[in-house]
Amino acid sequence: MSSPTPAIQIDNLSYSYGSAEAVHDLTLTVPPGRCYGLFGRNGAGKTTTMKCLLNLLHPQRGQVRVFGIDPAKQEVAAKRLLSYVPDQVAFYPWMSVRETLDYLASFRPHWNRKTELELFEHFGLDPAQRTGSLSKGQRTQVALIAAICPETDLLVLDEPTSGLDPIVRREFIETVIGAYQEGNPGNRTIFVSTHLITEFEGLIDEFTIVDQGRSVLTLDSDQARERYQKIHARFAQAPPELDLKAALRVRRDGRELELIANGAGPELLERLRQHNPEELSTQALTLEEIFVATLKS
Amino acid sequence: MFLQINFKSGMPIYLQVVDQVKAAAASGALRPGEALPSIRPLAEELRVNRNTVAKAYSQLESQGVIETLPGRGCFLKANHSALRKEVRRKLLVEEIDQAIVQAHHLQVPRHEFLAMIHERMDVLDNKRRANEEHQED
Numbered sequence: 001m002s003s004p005t006p007a008i009q010i011d012n013l014s015y016s017y018g019s020a021e022a023v024h025d026l027t028l029t030v031p032p033g034r035c036y037g038l039f040g041r042n043g044a045g046k047t048t049t050m051k052c053l054l055n056l057l058h059p060q061r062g063q064v065r066v067f068g069i070d071p072a073k074q075e076v077a078a079k080r081l082l083s084y085v086p087d088q089v090a091f092y093p094w095m096s097v098r099e100t101l102d103y104l105a106s107f108r109p110h111w112n113r114k115t116e117l118e119l120f121e122h123f124g125l126d127p128a129q130r131t132g133s134l135s136k137g138q139r140t141q142v143a144l145i146a147a148i149c150p151e152t153d154l155l156v157l158d159e160p161t162s163g164l165d166p167i168v169r170r171e172f173i174e175t176v177i178g179a180y181q182e183g184n185p186g187n188r189t190i191f192v193s194t195h196l197i198t199e200f201e202g203l204i205d206e207f208t209i210v211d212q213g214r215s216v217l218t219l220d221s222d223q224a225r226e227r228y229q230k231i232h233a234r235f236a237q238a239p240p241e242l243d244l245k246a247a248l249r250v251r252r253d254g255r256e257l258e259l260i261a262n263g264a265g266p267e268l269l270e271r272l273r274q275h276n277p278e279e280l281s282t283q284a285l286t287l288e289e290i291f292v293a294t295l296k297s
Numbered sequence: 298m299f300l301q302i303n304f305k306s307g308m309p310i311y312l313q314v315v316d317q318v319k320a321a322a323a324s325g326a327l328r329p330g331e332a333l334p335s336i337r338p339l340a341e342e343l344r345v346n347r348n349t350v351a352k353a354y355s356q357l358e359s360q361g362v363i364e365t366l367p368g369r370g371c372f373l374k375a376n377h378s379a380l381r382k383e384v385r386r387k388l389l390v391e392e393i394d395q396a397i398v399q400a401h402h403l404q405v406p407r408h409e410f411l412a413m414i415h416e417r418m419d420v421l422d423n424k425r426r427a428n429e430e431h432q433e434d
Contacts, residue, residue: 035346174341181347182337201304202345222309229307273402284307 005068007032007154007189008053012062014213015048022048024213025062030206032067032153033186037200037207038193039291045213046193047087050158053191054084066154080109083147087159089139093132097142100131101149108150115179119145123171137168144172148180155180157192161199173199197288204287209294217294221287228285228293229265233257233277240275244268248293260285260293298327298334302343310345314353319362322373324421325428329375333363 008030015023023045030036040046051057052064055071055078064071071078091100105111120127123141131139140160147155155176161169181188194200201221208218219227231247233239234256244250246264250257255278261268265282272280285293300317302310321327333339336354340347354371357363363371400410 033348170344173344177344177347178337178341181340185347185351199344202302202310202343202349205346205348225304225307226309282307283305286304 004032006030006065007034007067008036008191009065009068010049010052010062011064013049013052013059013064014061015045015052015057015059022213023052023210026210026213026215027062028208028215028218030189030191032189034205035190035192035200035203037197037204037287038191038210039195039197039207039287040193040210041195041295044210046210047158048213049210050084050156050191050193053082053156054079081152082154082156083150083152084156085140085143085147085158085160087162089136089143091131091139091142094130096128096130097125097134098127100142101146104146105149110151111149112151113149115151116145116149119148119175119179122175137164140164140168140172144175148175151183153184153187154189154191157190157194159194159196160192161194161196169196169199173203177203197291198286201287207287209291211295217290224287224290225284227263227265228290229261230283230285230289231257231259231261231265231268231272232279232281232283233259233272234279235275235277242271242275244271249296262293300339300343302345311349311353311356314350315356318353318357318373322362323425325425327373328428329373331373333371333373335370 006029008028010026010028013023013026014021026045026049028036028038038046038049048057052059053066053071055075058072066078067081069078069081092103095103101116119141123138123145125138125141131142134142144160157176161172164172176190180190190203192200192204197204204221206218206220207224209216228248236255238255239252239257244257244259246261246268247259248262249260251259257272259268269280269282298318298321300314302313304310306313308316318327318333327333333354334342336347336350340350343350354363354365358365358371361374364374365371397410405413
């Protein structure tokens with residue numbers, strides 16, 4: 001069975017600003033219909049990667065494809081297939097919200113007016129207000145409306161919720177799930193870069209953690225939560241000397257042990273059990289905890 | 298019906314939805330013929346991928362727990378599993394085996410384990426009875 005054309009294909013991408021390497025040999029594939037997270041700290045190379053997809057930067061090595069199209073060669077064709085919400089939203093400040101959306105819609109072959117109206121009402125935006133006087137949260141809401149109404153099969157979100165208040169962040173994610181995913185659920189693909197991982201936890205199907213421009217870990221979210229475990233054990237006396245090399249991290253505190261395991265959970269649990277702990281429990285790591293454990297080990 | 302997702306359980310999200318709907322059906326918290334929340338509002342509320350909820354519902358439907366009425370939504374079916382009896386038993390045996398393994402590791406002996414099963418079944422029966430009485434009032 002041949003797999004469908006990936007929504008995003010990045011092969012061996014490298015990009016440097018002068019001597020500072022922002023992205024190094026990055027490879028990842030986003031299948032259509034998936035929600036894919038690109039996780040990294042500030043300066044990890046997330047935005048540079050996104051800019052290569054949008055042809056705002058040209059890959060210096062390697063290549064990027066959007067639904068099989070090279071954005072550097074067929075910019076219009078590639079951009080027709082995607083929508084983008086940047087981390088810093090900028091509009092012409094003298095235009096009203098209404099004029100801004102009409103202006104952005106003029107570049108699109110398709111625009112869902114009904115969805116636009118629903119989101120306008122949902123966010124409580126005033127169409128007559130000049131974008132220059134919008135709050136940061138409202139600007140992001142307008143950008144999200146502009147990204148959803150063209151009903152493209154790929155939505156690219158670059159740190160979309162950083163700097164926004166919790167209510168706006170919550171509404172943002174609900175809108176992505178509701179208004180965007182509802183349209184054509186099997187094909188609607190989301191590529192989101194963020195370091196606010198907890199908020200997107202339930203939405204992310206698969207993710208790549210990048211650090212200093214390099215890919216550190218790529219995993220399916222359900223598999224990740226199954227593989228990474230936090231094990232807590234308490235013994236009657238000081239914990240015995242155990243071979244815990246299989247653990248990613250070990251913390252000791254008096255009679256207690258806390259381990260972070262990556263796949264070796266069952267083996268470590270068995271080893272701890274042999275010493276009859278008073279208490280033994282396991283918990284899956286959240287994606288954010290996996291992110292921290294991966295970058296700190 | 299209110300669902301709760303726990304990202305620390307290590308269980309895939311769609312399975313958590315499946316298990317909670319089944320638990321609600323078994324306890325009578327959700328009654329045959331009652332509607333389940335639609336996919337979109339449920340996904341928005343739980344803030345999980347829409348496709349995850351759709352996957353859970355389609356699994357519940359293939360297991361005969363719920364049915365989709367076109368244009369009307371998803372409803373809990375009366376107690377009719379689509380699976381044959383031996384298949385149903387086999388599925389249950391796997392779950393029981395897991396619980397037995399757990400009991401061994403937690404040093405719960407056979408008679409205690411069996412007593413606990415009776416106890417838990419009584420709890421569920423009582424819950425269901427209470428839910429039914431409530432319905433008749």
